[in-house]
Amino acid sequence: MVAASEASEASDVAAERHGHERLRRAVSDWGGWVALAAGAVLCVLGWYGVSGQSLTERQLPYLASATIPGAALIVAGAVLLARDGTGSGTAAGAAESRVEELYRLLTQDEEPVPTSAAPASAHLVAVPGGTMLHRADCPLVAGKPEAAEAPADEERLRPCPVCEPPAPEPER
Numbered sequence: 001m002v003a004a005s006e007a008s009e010a011s012d013v014a015a016e017r018h019g020h021e022r023l024r025r026a027v028s029d030w031g032g033w034v035a036l037a038a039g040a041v042l043c044v045l046g047w048y049g050v051s052g053q054s055l056t057e058r059q060l061p062y063l064a065s066a067t068i069p070g071a072a073l074i075v076a077g078a079v080l081l082a083r084d085g086t087g088s089g090t091a092a093g094a095a096e097s098r099v100e101e102l103y104r105l106l107t108q109d110e111e112p113v114p115t116s117a118a119p120a121s122a123h124l125v126a127v128p129g130g131t132m133l134h135r136a137d138c139p140l141v142a143g144k145p146e147a148a149e150a151p152a153d154e155e156r157l158r159p160c161p162v163c164e165p166p167a168p169e170p171e172r
């Protein structure tokens, strides 16, 4: 019963997050176009004002009040559109998947590692070129796909101080 209520809460959160995502995307999409249009208008007005003034001192206020913020608005609008328009499939998607991967890694780390699942002697691994022998579930080799099963009689490898694998059989 506890598990069921947790599951429904999780799906509620996911649906809510999806809705927020769509709303945010729509708002920033429109915001980008509005910023672009407003920036263009401000630039036109600014240059119109500048061209009507022959003295530099009189041109400066027009530049400061219209053209510069107008250019800033155009840049902001372009950034917004690039991020949510064409960029949604590449940059934003990559960032999102990176966040999801990070989340997955974090939640994986929170899971208790079943220490009794694997026979201790059968799952010792070592990184090629490394000097230490690890349990397969050692955090030091968790993110290393190149870590391979270590031969039990590998003598140059010393036991990792973090995961403390059983010492190789000293029978020979």
Ligand SMILES: [Zn+2]
Pocket: 133, 134, 135, 138, 139, 140, 141, 160, 161, 162, 163, 164
């Ligand atoms: Zn280790």
